[in-house]
Amino acid sequence: MVHSFDIMRYFFGDMRELFAEGDTFVYPNTKLPDSAVLVARFVNGAIGCIGGGCTSEERVTREYLDLHFEKGIAQVSGNLDQTLQPAPLDAR
Numbered sequence: 001m002v003h004s005f006d007i008m009r010y011f012f013g014d015m016r017e018l019f020a021e022g023d024t025f026v027y028p029n030t031k032l033p034d035s036a037v038l039v040a041r042f043v044n045g046a047i048g049c050i051g052g053g054c055t056s057e058e059r060v061t062r063e064y065l066d067l068h069f070e071k072g073i074a075q076v077s078g079n080l081d082q083t084l085q086p087a088p089l090d091a092r
Contacts, residue, residue: 004050004065011067012042026054 009015018040022033035053042048052063064077 004063007065008040008042008048008050008067012044012046012048014043015040016043017041 018038020036020038022036024030024032024034026034033053037051038049040048040050047068049066049068050064064075067074067076
């Protein structure tokens, strides 16, 4: 989600207000939320939304970024549900 913040600040500048909500649904023994959403209001009046979560023990299932402009909305999303496998030792 950190890169989504960078993209929003690049397009819209400084944030004026921020609302975020998150909770733990999959990993109850952690202090950090495994699912979260955020809405930001920028100094220039723009609104941005970010959401994402780790909703299985092996993967991040989805993350999205919505950028609202005067004449339209840009939406970037993806299913990030690929588990990472280390390269074989002989390939390193």
